[in-house]
Amino acid sequence: MTVNAIRKATVGQNGVGAFVLQCKRLDFYYCDWAGSSKGMNSFLKNSLSRFAAANPSIEMTVSPRPRKHPVIIGHYINGRHKAICVRNLEKEQILKKAELLRDASGEKLKRVTKPVKSINESVRGVWSPFHHPSGTGMRV
Amino acid sequence: MRRISRVDRSIGLMRRSVAANNTYLCAACHQSNLFSTSSPRTLPSDGKAPFTERVRRRIWGTDSPPGLADPYGDASVFDQTKKRAQRSENADDVEARGPQTIVRDMTGYEPAATWDGLDKVGGFGGWWKENWDAENKFRGFLPAERLADIEDVTGALRRAIVESFALRMAGKPLSEISAAEPSFDLTTEVELTPTATGATLQFTEAASLEDIVLSLAPKVDETATKENPTESEEDVAADRSTVDPLEPEHNEEPIDETAVKEQPTESEEMVAADRSSVDSFEDTRMDYEAAIETWGSEWYKVSLADPEIKFAVIKRVMQLTGVRISDHAIQSSGTAYALLTRLATPPKSRKLVDDLAAKEQLMTLPNVSVFAKRVTPIDKERMAGRWKLIEAELEKRGLPITGR
Numbered sequence: 353m354t355v356n357a358i359r360k361a362t363v364g365q366n367g368v369g370a371f372v373l374q375c376k377r378l379d380f381y382y383c384d385w386a387g388s389s390k391g392m393n394s395f396l397k398n399s400l401s402r403f404a405a406a407n408p409s410i411e412m413t414v415s416p417r418p419r420k421h422p423v424i425i426g427h428y429i430n431g432r433h434k435a436i437c438v439r440n441l442e443k444e445q446i447l448k449k450a451e452l453l454r455d456a457s458g459e460k461l462k463r464v465t466k467p468v469k470s471i472n473e474s475v476r477g478v479w480s481p482f483h484h485p486s487g488t489g490m491r492v
Numbered sequence: 493m494r495r496i497s498r499v500d501r502s503i504g505l506m507r508r509s510v511a512a513n514n515t516y517l518c519a520a521c522h523q524s525n526l527f528s529t530s531s532p533r534t535l536p537s538d539g540k541a542p543f544t545e546r547v548r549r550r551i552w553g554t555d556s557p558p559g560l561a562d563p564y565g566d567a568s569v570f571d572q573t574k575k576r577a578q579r580s581e582n583a584d585d586v587e588a589r590g591p592q593t594i595v596r597d598m599t600g601y602e603p604a605a606t607w608d609g610l611d612k613v614g615g616f617g618g619w620w621k622e623n624w625d626a627e628n629k630f631r632g633f634l635p636a637e638r639l640a641d642i643e644d645v646t647g648a649l650r651r652a653i654v655e656s657f658a659l660r661m662a663g664k665p666l667s668e669i670s671a672a673e674p675s676f677d678l679t680t681e682v683e684l685t686p687t688a689t690g691a692t693l694q695f696t697e698a699a700s701l702e703d704i705v706l707s708l709a710p711k712v713d714e715t716a717t718k719e720n721p722t723e724s725e726e727d728v729a730a731d732r733s734t735v736d737p738l739e740p741e742h743n744e745e746p747i748d749e750t751a752v753k754e755q756p757t758e759s760e761e762m763v764a765a766d767r768s769s770v771d772s773f774e775d776t777r778m779d780y781e782a783a784i785e786t787w788g789s790e791w792y793k794v795s796l797a798d799p800e801i802k803f804a805v806i807k808r809v810m811q812l813t814g815v816r817i818s819d820h821a822i823q824s825s826g827t828a829y830a831l832l833t834r835l836a837t838p839p840k841s842r843k844l845v846d847d848l849a850a851k852e853q854l855m856t857l858p859n860v861s862v863f864a865k866r867v868t869p870i871d872k873e874r875m876a877g878r879w880k881l882i883e884a885e886l887e888k889r890g891l892p893i894t895g896r
Contacts, residue, residue, distance in 0.1 A: 384843050393844050401854040408859050414848065415863035 354477040363471055373409050374457045377427040378450065381417040388439035392422035395443035395450075403447065407454060424450055428458025633670070638814040645813055645835050647677070647780030650787065652808035653794055653828060654679035655708060656801050657691050662705045666804040670811045671710040678704050680783045684791040690801060691794045792829035809835065868896040 366372055380396060383389040396414055404412050417423070421439035424446070428434070434453055438446045481490045541549070548557045604610055639645050652669075658679075659666055682704070683694040695701050796802040802825070806817055815835050825831040841847050845864045854860060873879040886893050 382844060396844060397847055397851070400860070401851060401857065404854070404857050404860045408857075410859060412860045413863065413867070414860070415865070415867040416844070417866055 354483060355480050357473065357478060365471065372429070373407075373454070374428050374430065375410055375426050375454050376429050377411040377413070378453060379423075379425040379427070380412065380414045381420070381423045381425070382414070383418055383420055383422065384416060386419065386421070389422045391440065391442045391446055392438055395446040399443055399447055403450060410454060422446075424453055426453035426456060426458075428456070430458045432458045432460075434458070634810060634816070635812075635814040639812075640838070642836050643780045643784060645815070646784055646832060647680075647778070648812035649805075649809055649828060649832055649835060650684065650791060651677050651679045652805045652812060653691065653791070654682050654684055654693060655704060655808060656804040657684075657693050658682075658701055658704045659708065659804070660690075660801070661693065662701060664705060664708075666800055668708060668710075669804040669808045672708050673711075674812055675707060677778055678707055680778075680780075684787070684794065686790065686794040689795070690798060691791075792827065792832065794828040796826060796828065796831060805831070870895055 366374075380392070380400070382392045382396060384393075400412070400414070404410075421437050423435055423437050425433055425435045434456060436449045436453060438449055441449070482492065483489050548559075549555055552558070639648065656666060656669060659669060678699040681696045681699045683696075685692050685694070693701075695704075796805060802822070806822055809815070809831075810817060813835065817831075817834060821831075821834040825834055843864075845862065848854060848862050855862065870879060873882060883893055
């Protein structure tokens, strides 16, 4: 008899039925005075309206953070947040960073070594030391 | 590099006691005094007058010569002022002590419970009242309010150009361009035609050259009385005086034309308005919208190559509009149009919020919120609706409510 894992009624697979964007809020912080915010200020003036209009499900806040480098902070529905410092970046580079935060899942970064990843249960079941096809399994 | 202080030479110690007596010596003299082969001057111990004093007495021929009691002793200014101050202090003490000796009858004395009716001691006294005249406030050259409307700026620039060229035509110095306070604009009817070297003006009956030049002349206060009037000025004053020289006692009441009458006639109103000194530049501002269309676009080509004209125009424009023009803009503005573009450019906003607020497309997006000030941790709690609870809990526990 094989050991079966506890069966689940459904398995959450974002994007199979519907896709829910994991990023719920993006905070843009800038400084009026500092030169490292030059690109950020330009981004907010010129590119933010288009970016915000293209992503209506993400709340965006813009607020000054005097005497600090510019930062974009993404908040995710898993409760985590990610911050990227965009000091001295051009507005195009900042847009790339904003898109990166938008597309992120909010999970911690992990090294991906295998090309395929599946959450489906294996048809062979979980390997057990007591059941070997040759009959040489561990005797209890 | 830090300077290393020089160690005193041992020979200096020989003269130290003598040199230290005279503290008012400059560094060079002090150095040269450190060592001397001559013996130090000492006062005679036998009670005789010193040699210098004896010479003085012989010169004056008397035992009590005029001048300082010790002319070679306390010659320092500091010593003398100190003595003088001490003397005056002593005199003050004597004066102050005088009235204190009077015994007053204090039987009816009752200490005051409030400060009402008591003399005030200390403070600035009447200094502010004497030195800050509220009626004659400082008025700068530039108006406090900067003209933002492009039409107003255009009108002011054309006016400045016309007035500059009018002054030149009249042979007056261009430095008089801003001597008078800006009043009603007479130049809207004047035709301004650019030429190779500058511009020509064509005046109309409504606005003649004389009128414009007269409007630029500074107002002279004719009512002011001069201390030493010249003969001609006295004549003029006598002409204008309402006093009959033959019957000086029979004085008519001077008519105050600017006084507000209950029912003034139309002509009286006009005269009063003309002579009234309260008319300000704000009241005389006019709408240039219709005038700009009639002027056409030809006058924009007026050359400002002549530095004298350019300086006069810029000075007048600054006075009329309140717009400051940078040196770079002055240098690079060769025509009226170039200067107008500089004048009409709004100043750079100092805060990004102002720029974002002007972007309607961004501000109308429902998912974007722009904050003018830093969003603090307390702000975040307040947005989440937790701050009241936190505050109440802190109060309950007797903890200070700090933070931002």
